[in-house]
Each structure stands twice: as C-alpha cells, then as structure tokens.
Amino acid sequence: MRTTLAATAVVAALLAPTAAHADPAGQAGQAGRAEPAGRAEPAGTGIPALTDEHGRVLTLRGWNVGDKAHSGDAALSAVTEKHFRDMRAKGFGFARLLVFWDDLEPRPGQYSRTYLQKIERVLDWAARHDVKVVLDAHQDVFGPAFGHRGVPAWATRTDGLPFTPHPDDWFSEYFEPAVQRAFTHLYEDEDLRQAQARMWRVLADRFEDHPAVLGYDLINEPMGELREGEDLATAARRIERDQLTPMYNRIADAVRAVDDDNWVFVEPTPIVGEGVPTGLGRIDDPKVVYAPHFYNGAMEAGGDYDPAAGWIENYEQAVVQYPKEYKVPVMVGEWGPLDNSRPNMNRFYRDAMASLGRYSSGWAGWEWCYGGGYCAVDGSGAFRANKELTAEPYAEAVAGTVRSSAYDPAAGVYRLSYDSARRGSRVTELSLPPGTWRLTARGAAVVLRKSPGRAWVLAAPGTRVTVTATRG
Secondary structure, eight states, X not given: OEEOOOOOHHHHHHHGGXXXXXXXXXOOSSSSOOOOTTOOOOTTTOSOOOBOTTOOEEXXXXXXEOOSSOOGGGTTTTOOHHHHHHHHHTTOOEEEEEEOHHHHOSBTTBOOHHHHHHHHHXXXXXXXTTOEEEEEEOOSSSSGGGTSSSSOGGGXXXXXXXXXXXXXXXXXXXXSHHHHHHHHHHHHOHHHHHHHHHHHHHHHHHHTTOTTEEEEEOOSSOOOOOOTTOOHHXXXXXXXIIIIHHHHHHHHHHHHTTOSSSEEEEOOOGGGGGTOOOOOOOOOOSSEEEOOEEOOHHHHTTOOOOGGGOHHHHHHHHHTHHHHHHTOOBOBOEEOOSOTTSTTHHXXXXXXXXXXXXXXXXXXXXXXXXXXXXXXXXXXXXXXXTGGGGOOOXXXXXSEEEEEEEEETTTTEEEEEEEEOSSSOOEEEEEOOXXXXXXXXESSEEEEOSSTTEEEEEOOTTOEEEEEEEEO
C-alpha cells in the first residue's frame, strides 16, 4: 500500500506520539472520556449512527457466519478461524454469528457449558482478527420440531395443528398451522416468555465483556400467526406491534440485568423485504439497533434483478420510517441473492451498496462460506460472481461527526469528510479492500497499521478532516 500524507507539519508533530500507543481507539484528546454513545448522526439522514465504547461512529460491513448443519457435540464445527482471517483480509470487520437456543438449552433449565465454550472459541478468533460480532439467536421455521434449528422442541407447542414439510420451498413452512401456533405460544405463554428471557440472560452474562462482542440480535426473522381475513402485510404489522414489541422489551430487560453496554438488535418480520413498513413500537432501551433483512422474493427464488421494478427504492423508503421515528441506528442483518450470476446482478450490487450506504450503519451479507449458492467465496477463497462489489473502502470507526462518506467504484475513489471530536478518541479507522491504495489526508496524519488494508487517521480535536483513498 502506498500512502501520501497531506497534513500540516504542526498536526503531524502533535499526533506522532499517539500512533505508537497500544490502544489507539481509546486515546483521549483531552479529558479521556468518550463522546456519549448513540448520539452521532450522519448529516441529513435523520437516523442516528451506531457508535462504539469510545463514542466513535461505526460502519459495520461483513457477513453472517454460522453452522446450521451440526448440533450437540459437533455444534459450530464448520466455523473455523479461517472464516475471520479471510473476511478481514478482504476488508470486512464484522460478523453476525448464528447461535441456537436448541443447542444452548437442550433441556429446560440446563444450559450447555460445552456450547458456551464453543461460542467463546469462535469469539476469540474474531477478536484475534479484529472482527466485531453480533450474537444472533437464529431460528428457521421455529426450530427442530419442524426439521430446522432455533427454538428447542421442548418449547414448541402446536395444539395438535398440522405441519406439512415443503423441502423445495422451506420459507412457505412458516405458514403451516403448527408453526404459526408455535410462535403464538412463544409470545403469549408466560413460562416460555421467561425461558426465552433467561436464555438471553445466560448469553449476555457470559459474553458481555468479550472484546469481540458488539451486541445481541434477539431473534432471527420472527414470524407469527395470521388471523382469518388478514392479508400478510396487515398480519405482520399486528404481530410486530402486539407481540414482537413486548417480547423485545422483555428480553432487553433481561439483557440489561447483566450487561449495560452492548447493543440490542431488533428485527421486524421478513415481510419488510417487500417494502412494507414495520409495525414495531418503541423498545425502551438506550442502545437499540433496528436490524431488518433485505431480501426480494423473486430473487430468493433464483430470479434476476429488475432495475425497473423499483424494489430497492420502495424498500429504502419503507425501512427508514422506523429508525427516523424512534431515533435508532439501522444495521441490515442479512442480504444477498441466491444466484449472483444472473445478467443484472452486477447492477443489483451497485444499486444495493449505494442504497445501504445512504441510511444504514452497515450490513452483514448472507453468508461467509466456501462453496456455491449464497456463499460469498468459492472453495479457493475467491469471490463468487459479483460478490467482489461488496468489498469497498469504508471508515470502520470515525472519531468525530461524519459530514460525508462515499465511494465511486467507477473511479476507484473513496472520500471521507468529518469534524474530529473535541474530546474522546482521536483515531479514525479505515478499511481498504485488497489492492494498492493511495491515501491523502487534509487536517490529519494517516498512520498505517501493520495489518494489510487498515489505516489509522489521527486528528487534533475539533479539526475538519478530509481523507481520500484512490485505487493505485
């Protein structure tokens, strides 16, 4: 990596001693205190930014990491340190790690020490490669009672309603009567409510201080039971309002009993993917992140992207309503088509990356694995078709107020403008994809880290800073 410095000699002299500090993110410009978390806001969005413990504005870009195929003694065996090493090498500093309630609590009240140790080992790998992690309580079609993973079979109540598997269209299994009734019992039965909250308290208590953990995604893609005469959009808004909102408040209270610091991530139903605004209400917690998913039904079935259909525009218009109303950050927890080789997929990734950059604090693609289908990379570790377009320069952490941040992929130029914080951390961290990048900085000094693709930008308090990264 080649680097050009365009900072004044005075600023460079001021900041030079700071660069060698063992924990640059924690360096204080004056009093050693971070800016209040959660109050930064990118200019003009009306949506707060996600922040770290030093008050820096975060951008999360990464991938889901998980192992649905193995459980019990073999749980998480498909996840290795290579996942995090390879993600970081390609410029990604975030992972949404799938964990399963059925593995954590195989019998009521009996939590698996072995599974907690396996999670911790994975988190240790993430920390070693400086990857932030959100623990995702994942479920698909409720859980193992229906041939999937998630809520334990002992916590599954169906009232004897029927269930017919649909192996060629697993998402349609959510609409089977037994599955829908199981969600109703989870939301409404007091003993199941308490069990779910206790499960989260166990996780948060164990991992609250782990250096890799940023927060907790409380349940993946929650669904519910449709009532007679309801269309899907109406049912989704009711479920979100009347069942998901109180559930999230219950679980947040359980988490806060042991963890005051990490973020809680809350999801609407997957119906938002079709541009339907959520019915979620207020979550009474100071560190909430709205975490919708970004999927299109036709593309999930293997179809191509239709730029003229307006799906991305409709989705963006709908998805920003909740964070603007409730003043919470947005992180898109899953996205990415099944077939990335279709003719319009290059256009899709460019449109999607631009859209996500306008309103979100980041995203996790589905998924980091080595093979076909949804996998980000093939068996050799090379990007699958068009997936390389997700690897852009970005500012992982900005010590100040972001004025603008944009990448022009055609020109290969990334520009970041910010006003450095008057107190708290002085270190802004950049992530750059593989390749040769020329960096210029006005109002700051750029200090390279030893690891490839990473740069520190250090600025005096209250300074206007402009950083440009140009592919060389």
